Amino acid sequence: MIEKLKSLLSKISADYADLRYEIKTETKIVFSGHEITEVSSCPADGFVLRVLKKNTLASTTFTREQDFEKALKTALSNAEIMAQNDPVPVGFALVPVIKDKFFPGLEEDPEKIPIEEKIELTRHYNEIPYQVPNIIHTDISYNETIREKCFVNTEGTEIVEKLITTRIAGSIISSDGKTLQTVRVGVGGSNGFAVLRNREEHFLKKAEIASKLLNAVPVKAGIYNVILNQNLAGVFTHEAFGHFSEADLIENNPTMRDRMKIGARLGNDILNIVDDPTIPGQLGFYKYDDEGVAAKPVQLLKNGVLVGRLHSRRTAHAFNEEPNGHCVAEDYRYAPIIRMGTIFIQPRDKSFEELLELLGDGLYLCDAMGGQTSGENFTFAAQYGYVVRNGKITDMLRDINISGNLYETLNNIEAIGNDLKLGEVGGCGKGQLNIRSCYGAPHIIVKNAVIGGV
Amino acid sequence: MKELFNQLKTNVDQAELYHYESVQHEVTFQNGKLTELEGTIQSGYSLRIIKDNTLGFAYTKTLTNPALFLESALNSLKAGTRTNLYFPENKNSKKLRNYDPGIENITNNQVVDECRRIIGIFKEKLDAKIDIRILYGTEKIQIMNSQGTELTDEFSSYLVLCEVVFPNTAGGLYYLRRAKNYTPVPDRDLNDLIEMYKKGLNEIKIPNGKMKVLFLPTSLYVLLWRLQSGTAGNNIYHKKSPLVDKIGEKIFSEKLTIYDDPLNEAYPFARCFDDEGVSTNRLMIVEKGVLKNFYYDLFYADKMGVKSTGCGYKGAAWGGEFAALKPVPALEHLIIEPGEKSLKELIRLMDRGIIVAGVLGAHSGNIPNGDFSIGIEPCLYVENGEIIGRAKNTMIAGNIYNVMKNVVEVENQLHPTFMAGKAFPAILFDEIMVVSA
Numbered sequence: 001m002i003e004k005l006k007s008l009l010s011k012i013s014a015d016y017a018d019l020r021y022e023i024k025t026e027t028k029i030v031f032s033g034h035e036i037t038e039v040s041s042c043p044a045d046g047f048v049l050r051v052l053k054k055n056t057l058a059s060t061t062f063t064r065e066q067d068f069e070k071a072l073k074t075a076l077s078n079a080e081i082m083a084q085n086d087p088v089p090v091g092f093a094l095v096p097v098i099k100d101k102f103f104p105g106l107e108e109d110p111e112k113i114p115i116e117e118k119i120e121l122t123r124h125y126n127e128i129p130y131q132v133p134n135i136i137h138t139d140i141s142y143n144e145t146i147r148e149k150c151f152v153n154t155e156g157t158e159i160v161e162k163l164i165t166t167r168i169a170g171s172i173i174s175s176d177g178k179t180l181q182t183v184r185v186g187v188g189g190s191n192g193f194a195v196l197r198n199r200e201e202h203f204l205k206k207a208e209i210a211s212k213l214l215n216a217v218p219v220k221a222g223i224y225n226v227i228l229n230q231n232l233a234g235v236f237t238h239e240a241f242g243h244f245s246e247a248d249l250i251e252n253n254p255t256m257r258d259r260m261k262i263g264a265r266l267g268n269d270i271l272n273i274v275d276d277p278t279i280p281g282q283l284g285f286y287k288y289d290d291e292g293v294a295a296k297p298v299q300l301l302k303n304g305v306l307v308g309r310l311h312s313r314r315t316a317h318a319f320n321e322e323p324n325g326h327c328v329a330e331d332y333r334y335a336p337i338i339r340m341g342t343i344f345i346q347p348r349d350k351s352f353e354e355l356l357e358l359l360g361d362g363l364y365l366c367d368a369m370g371g372q373t374s375g376e377n378f379t380f381a382a383q384y385g386y387v388v389r390n391g392k393i394t395d396m397l398r399d400i401n402i403s404g405n406l407y408e409t410l411n412n413i414e415a416i417g418n419d420l421k422l423g424e425v426g427g428c429g430k431g432q433l434n435i436r437s438c439y440g441a442p443h444i445i446v447k448n449a450v451i452g453g454v
Numbered sequence: 455m456k457e458l459f460n461q462l463k464t465n466v467d468q469a470e471l472y473h474y475e476s477v478q479h480e481v482t483f484q485n486g487k488l489t490e491l492e493g494t495i496q497s498g499y500s501l502r503i504i505k506d507n508t509l510g511f512a513y514t515k516t517l518t519n520p521a522l523f524l525e526s527a528l529n530s531l532k533a534g535t536r537t538n539l540y541f542p543e544n545k546n547s548k549k550l551r552n553y554d555p556g557i558e559n560i561t562n563n564q565v566v567d568e569c570r571r572i573i574g575i576f577k578e579k580l581d582a583k584i585d586i587r588i589l590y591g592t593e594k595i596q597i598m599n600s601q602g603t604e605l606t607d608e609f610s611s612y613l614v615l616c617e618v619v620f621p622n623t624a625g626g627l628y629y630l631r632r633a634k635n636y637t638p639v640p641d642r643d644l645n646d647l648i649e650m651y652k653k654g655l656n657e658i659k660i661p662n663g664k665m666k667v668l669f670l671p672t673s674l675y676v677l678l679w680r681l682q683s684g685t686a687g688n689n690i691y692h693k694k695s696p697l698v699d700k701i702g703e704k705i706f707s708e709k710l711t712i713y714d715d716p717l718n719e720a721y722p723f724a725r726c727f728d729d730e731g732v733s734t735n736r737l738m739i740v741e742k743g744v745l746k747n748f749y750y751d752l753f754y755a756d757k758m759g760v761k762s763t764g765c766g767y768k769g770a771a772w773g774g775e776f777a778a779l780k781p782v783p784a785l786e787h788l789i790i791e792p793g794e795k796s797l798k799e800l801i802r803l804m805d806r807g808i809i810v811a812g813v814l815g816a817h818s819g820n821i822p823n824g825d826f827s828i829g830i831e832p833c834l835y836v837e838n839g840e841i842i843g844r845a846k847n848t849m850i851a852g853n854i855y856n857v858m859k860n861v862v863e864v865e866n867q868l869h870p871t872f873m874a875g876k877a878f879p880a881i882l883f884d885e886i887m888v889v890s891a
Contacts (some may be wrong), residue, residue, distance in 0.1 A: 026778060029533065033692050038534030042526050044498065044515045044775050059492040063515050068496050074479075076492035080564050085488045085570075119533060137694045171695050173822060180694060180823040199761065221889040222663070235695065252484035333496060333775065350722075370818025372829070375624025377847060380828030381818035401819060401827030403849040404891070433774070438672045450891040452827045452849035 002097075002160065005152040008068055014076070016052035016092060018153035020290060021045070022332040027110075028051035029119050029142040031126040031170075038313045041115065046332030050291075051075040055089040056082035057314060079416045088252075093316035093323040095293050101160040102287045104280070106192035109164050110144050111192050119144050121196060122168055128200055129172045129207035131320040134214055140170035140185070140203075145435060149333065150292065157292040165190050165283070165435055168199075169425050174210040180397065181213035183383055184369060186425030190436060191281045196292070213384055216396035219451055223413075225362035226402075227355055228419035232382055233441035235368035237273060237345050240378040240430065241266075242439070245275065245300045246326075246338040246430075247315035256375060259407070260306060262321075267304035267410030270348055274299050275310060276323070277341025283426050284342030284438030288325065291336055295325035300343075304410070312338050314365055330432035339434050344440035348416040352443050357391040358415055364388050365400055379403040409446060417442035459711045470541045472601040472729065472768070473497070474776055478591035479633050481565045485583050486573050491562055495589075498777025500768070501527045502541075509535040509753070511546065511776040537666070539756040543601035544731045550607070550724045552719065553592070554635040557610035560590055565774060572616060572639055579648050583626070585620040588612070590752060592877075597731045601876060605731050610634045611722040616644075618651050625831035627651050628672050632768040632870040633865040634722050644724070644799070650834070650841065654811075656842035660835045660890045666807030666862065667886040668800055668836070671830050671869035673810040678788060678878070679817075680854045681712070682825045685739055687750035687783040690755045694822050696855060700745050707861035709744040711791035713766065716875075718787060723874045729781045734764035739785070743859075750820065751783045788876040793864030800863055800882045802839035808888055809834040809841070809847065827851035832889075848890035860884045 005019045023045040030038040049071050050059040058078035060071040100363075105452040108117075126140040144166045151159045164256035167188025174181045189195040228236060243249055250256040276297035277284050286295055291313055298308045311319070312327035314337065329336040350358070364386045371380025382400040386393045427433065455473055463469035473499040480489035500856045503522060512526035569586045576584050590612040597605045612633045619626035629647050631639055669677065689695040695707065716725040716734035725734050730752050738746040750758065751766030764779035795803070814829035833848040834841050865879035 006773075024775075026775075032688065036533050036535055038511060038535060038780060039530045040511045040513070040526070040778075041529065042513050042778065043776060044513065046496070046515060049538050057492050060495070062495040063497045068889075071493065071495060074493040078493065078562060081566060082488055082491055087488050108568075115529070115532070135690045173695075180696060180820070182822055221849075221887055223889075223891060249624075251491065252487070253619070253624060254485070256624065326770055331775070333494065335492065361615040368818075369820075370815055372814040372816075372818070373624075374812065374814050374829075374831045375622070377623065377625065377814060377829055377831045379815035379818070379849065381827060382817060390620060399820065399825055399827065399851065401815065401849060401851060402828075403814070403829040403847060405847050408847075448891070450847055450889060452829075452887075452889050 001150045002152060002158050004300065005150055009154060012051065012072060014053040015049045017152055018050050018151065018291060020048045021050035021150045024331045025146040028419045029122045029285045031122060031138065031140050033137055039119065041117065046331065048332060048335055049075055050335055052090065052092060053079040055091065056087050058082065061333055061335065063118050064298035070407050090314055091317040092313040095313060095323055097156045098288065098292060098294065099158045099353045103162050104191065104285065106164065107194035108192045110164055111195045118248045125168055125199065125203045128203040131204070132207040132211045134174045134176055134211045135172060136175045137173040137205050138170065140168065153288065153291050153292055159288050159292050160381060161288050163190065163286060166193060166196060166260040167425050170194055172207050172210045174214055176214045179214060181210055183210040183213065188424050190283050190285050202415055209384055212396055213398050216384065216398040218221055218399040219397045221452055223448050224451055225359055225445065225447050227359055227362065227364045228444050228446060229366045230419065230443060231423060232365055233444045235366040235371045235380050237342060237343055237441055238439040239371040239380055240404065240409060241273060242343045243373045244406065245310050247309050247311050247319055250336045251318060252376055262306055264306045265304055266306050266407060267301060268306040268413050270408060270416055271301055271304045271348040271413055273301040273343065274346060275340050279342055282342045282422055282438050283424060284436050286341065289327045289336065290329045291327045293323055293325040293327065295341060298324050310338050310340065312336065328434060330434060334432045335451040339428065339430070342422060342435055342438040344420060344422060344439060345444065346414060347418045347442040349394060349414050350417050352417055352419060355415055355417055355443050355445055356388060359388055360391055362405065363397065364393055365402065376406040378406060397400040402449045403452060405430050412447040413444055414447050415445040417444065419443060455596060455598065456628055458520055461520060462501060463600050466503040466505045467542050468600045470597065472500040473596040474593065476591065477591040479562060479590045481562060481569060483569045483586040485585065488566060489849045495695055498775065500777050503527045504537065507536055507538055508552065509537045511780055514710055514787050515777065522674055537753060537756055538773065539752040540728070541599035541601050541617045542603060542732050542836035544603045544727060544733060546603060546726065546733055548726045551719050552634070552722065552724055553608040554610045556635040557590060557592055557612065557797045560636045564588070568638060574649065575641055575644055576618060580618065580651060582651065583619045599731055603731045608667045609723055612636055614639055618647065619656060620832055627832065630672060630870055634723055634875065652843065653841035654832060654834045654844040656843035658845055659837060660845040660848065662889050664885045666804045666884050667888065668804065668807065668809045668879050668880060668882045669811065670811050671871055673813050674873060674878045674881060675873065676813050676816040676826055677854050677858065678830055679824060682785050683821050684824060685748045687748055687758060689822065690748045691754050696824060697745060703745055704743045705745045705855060706740055706743040706858040709793060709861040709864055710743055710858060711788055712739055712740040713738045713787045714749065714785045714787050714823060716787040718789065721870060721875055721877060725733070726767045728752050728773055730762070730766040732762045732764040732766060737763050737765065749783050749785055751781050754783055789868065790864070790878045792866050792868055794866050795863045797865050797880050799882060800865055801836055801841065803882060804836040804839060807836050807840060808838060824854040826854065834843055843888050848888060850858065850886050850888050852886050859884055
């Protein structure tokens, strides 16, 4: 395929062009309740063409090879139109030319596991929650996504990379006839099928939480000091801070760009945040992004001061900063955009017990159930929580949503635990879905969090 | 495609082949500058087969290997997805006015000029960050099944989305317009938005507590999402809905009438058959507050022993490759019946309250139970019938089966929304808990 792509690329007259061909094979096994409602395993493919001409960048995606000429014509014409319309001039930061084929090591290659075994494992986990009282429904599915990417550009880069993501995930619903409670479950990763085995405890524990939530008290709206568990603190890091580290989200927003200047003090000096797609075995792992740039770890916040951000080649050039391989597409239907890889708060020295003691009175909030950011404001839901009185975990809470302002919240992170945990099932929907978006943190204390409740 | 279908349907009891082709263009202006021109040319095929009451599914982007395509579908039979459904025989040749050939003549140059003109209108009156996206293109679908059904439809669509962003935030007020061909945005359409924006420039602190909350049409999907979850055939079948036994009961204020209207040609993507080839019709969901119907695709209609309501659409909450999506119960053409008051009159009815002009975290929280808990961005604050400013860091929370009982008034006009085919008026609710820092 590389040769074919090179031959197509040779027909392009532009300052720079790249072409990515990708086959995405998805295997889905879906259980709804006790019934299996879908099994499919199909490849789908397509091309993404990007052209840099007259200081503008245009992209076209297409399905059939015979549509290449049409796609090229569209891209060149769009570049021409952009050039005539006083655009922000586009350039690409220089990166090394790479010729490589990369197939990450796997603990059990999912492609070698028979579909029957995958069905049985999913069925097994799907049945576990029903051992617990008041569980009325489960939606559990197996998802395996294989991206085989061939990338070439006019600078001479030629990369083949194959990324396999697996997970068994979904939700468990409990009911007592009056209310329905939902808890999310999920195990998975990027390093093979082995991570999915022997995970019964996870499904059982989540089912018990779903059941207990029926008797939990809805949280009272107000302002609280809180401990966020690793998953929730990870979502905060991703939603509230991480998106602002993505250069494309701030580049055309002058006020945000001004506040996110390198060197700006944004948080308490105990706070360090890094994005590192190069940690093997983590969900967010990759070697090359979708514009052929080697991924690098990026220290984003150091002692509360902004020291780095995530870039594509275009934004690295625009900001006059180093490119770091964070430009990733969902699949063959999209040109890549800037994405987080594995973002996390770096651990400090406090144990969870010490954090509880430090909190005294407040809330302990656990596990995310969706989150979103808009400018400096963010919101995310917690699946459950507890009232903490005098350093002791007491009554269970539900219906918890946290909202806040990025800058205030970063400054309100008062203590950071020593128990970093990275997520196995991430995901981010910034226009395109990124199923390998990975986040995590240790337990943290946040002062004065706004909690919505009924 | 017919020849291929004849090959594919051998050795199975029933088969259905779905084909789509789409060409889309996207013009993006950020902060008043042209930043992106993108094109997509996509197509794909989905195949469903039934053999011995077992359902199989496969998809492909191109038909270079039909044998593999069929093999994938046959392999998926092994899972044993049981069904007694029958693909419909549909000879209805009715055509809706979905396609305006003028769409083929639009040029990106013309669209770029239109964006510039819109920015000019805003800039005359405001010093604000203006983002605009115009998306236009065509889509064609074809459905063929072993009952002899052969259906096609073609769509054209032109969407304008403008956002006027408040300073020091990434949130703004939206203007949204849907059509089937290029139509310039009328200047007057932007005036109310500009007026509202100016009033919202003043940043203020607001009190906490229960108060009136006005949802603008582009924010109402938060509440409707929960209702769609509660009335979906699959959730009724699995009893994961608080509405399972509530047909005929009053669940909302009598001021709310909500229905699915696929034959409504006022908006792009009207449909006289769904993605399974079932004929569509208006389906009342809630009439004057009373729950009237649940909605079904073929699969769950069969499970429940009822007829499909023509609501089987290839959809998923987070998108994905279109060919890879199986039909599920979906309300793609949801309408809330307008009331009698204008938007300005609704605001005048507010002694104290907020306007939900944008939301954060619509997807978070316990959706099956009808709970919502969202950040408001932007959040406009009203006192004595006047917008007096904008509050930051504000949330509301509640359960739709309580909140939607407390409707003060419904706006007298429908507006297109982020979801093609769905149109809502603004709705003023009372007694919603607001918390603001």
